[in-house]
Amino acid sequence: MAVVELVGLTKAYNGHVAVSEVNLKIASGEFFSLLGPSGCGKSTTLRMVAGFVAPDDGRIFIDGDDIVDRPPEKRDVGIVFQNYAIFPHMNVADNIAFGLRMRKVDKTEIKLRVGEALQQVGLAGYERRFQKELSGGEQQRVALARVLVTRPRILLLDEPLSALDKNLREEMKYWIKDLQKSLGITTIYVTHDQGEALTMSDRIGVMNKSRVVRVGTPTEIYERPGDLFVTTFIGESNLLDGTVRLSTADSIRLALGDGSEVSAPPRKGLIAGQRVKLVIRPENILLDGAPIDGLAGLPAVVEAKIYQGALIRYRLSAAGQSIVAEVQNQIGHTQYDPGSRITAHWHPERTEVLPVE
């Protein structure tokens, strides 16, 4: 379908920088999420692509056409808003036909395509309803149908699930993803919900303080965050204070607080003596009574055990620091009571060393 490229996109409001130097290349048919905390500039980025906000600097290309100077109606970009923006004075059929009428499509074809679109979003028979007579989920489907019926080159979604209740949100997550896949439409999805981004996206761009700090597949983002902000924003991480002893092309030796040393995967640009954080996800920590060969390990004391049903969560003290571990509550797994002296293990390749800024 269409390739989107953002080059050096920058926008400030009265001197307050909302988006700075955003460079992204989104492949044809890709589901790309912009993920980040509130106020990081996700919506502003999306609104620049839609044409509602003029960037101070930078270019936006769709299939190589620079669209920065085009008004929204000449961009062929479909957008679904957080509040759905269904026209309240038109019924569902007229809402969906709106874009086709603007494109001067002839009447019989409009009728046909509106019918198809309603079928596609599972709302056949809703033609005569008005916005007031639709639930949130139905409004969202209408909003999607209204956009998709015009066959836009790209689809923009700004937190489309945040107004729905939790169950519906789960359902719509997969439904939107499936629809997107079957249409193969290039999609930019804005959300502050990491669960949505991880399950729906082909790739994610994590934003913080007006910048895109990391781009990657959900697996890459989660398992190799490569950035302290991304690590803490997505999922949960143990951040152990350490000092680099030795940094080679193959591995890093780290000294943790109490003098114990561990190995970690290599990272460029680190020098001996540098203060760093060792990042370990709670689910990557294995607990055992005795050291296991081939794994990194630290002697630890169980401080607290929190039963969570499917998971058991431990708070440990190791190397003079506090560590959280999560263990699947499976049959045959030993449980440890507070006060137990055990060893906390992990696969070194499941950890990351990040410099402290």
Add this chain to the structure above:
Amino acid sequence: MAVAGTASQLTARSRRGVFGFGWNRLWLLVVPMTLFFIVFFVLPVLSMFALSLDKPAAGTVAAKGDFALTNFIRFFSQPLYYESIFRTVAISIASSVIAAVLGYPLAYLIAKTEHPGRNTFLMILVLASMQLDGVIRLYGLMVLLGDNGLINGSLIRWHVIGSPLPLMYNVFGVIVGDVQITLPFMVLSLIGVIRSIHPSLEEAARSLGASPGQTFRRVILPLSMPGILAGMLLVFALASSSYVVAALMGGWKVWVLPVHIFQQVSNGGHWQFGAAIATILFVVNISAIFVYQAVAARTSGGRI
């Protein structure tokens, strides 16, 4: 007895929550307003109706109850009188249309001005023009529109025209006066409605392919209709019943219903005939409400 009553009221009250009224007692809140309304509106209007059905008797103010349609027959049999209905309605409709056309852009500008300082400034501009007494504003207009007023004076001095243009003491002058007096009401009624149109509707229309003009015609204007109609009804009511504007700007040459009423009552002491004309004006205004309802229902597109 009294003590027991208070105690049981107190427990009842605590069960009913903060306001101390159950739904069945909420109507107590509107008693003062209702009394005011009955004494100062319903009674005078009823006595006016009654008076309009009395036989003409110069100088008599109180209704006697000698039922006769004399006043109405007289009104509807003389073109001098019944034509003034059409004149009144035409002037009022023209005023409300012009006020809507002139007021909409200003209301839109104010509704879309986000900067708090600028917004307050524009609002003060609108409200201040309302605070100034109508008569004073009309004298201002007369200075502008009179035969040797600013406009005619300048045009004659620059030899654009030889004799003054008829800008006042005619229907045109009355409409200008009505629009001038009612414009703030129109603008206020529009601002609220335009503000309530969510900006994302405009953006959705644009990105679906509508130009700014199409967006206005197909989304903003239809959604503004409730405010436009309410404003027009307000202007219609004010313009159709304004004696001051018709007298000052029309100079007793534009015979609308309020001028007839004033002439009958004040100059001739013909209270019964005056009351009959007032009743007719009242019916005209009530009909306007029905027209408003009908149009509102049609333009709301199923939203009610």
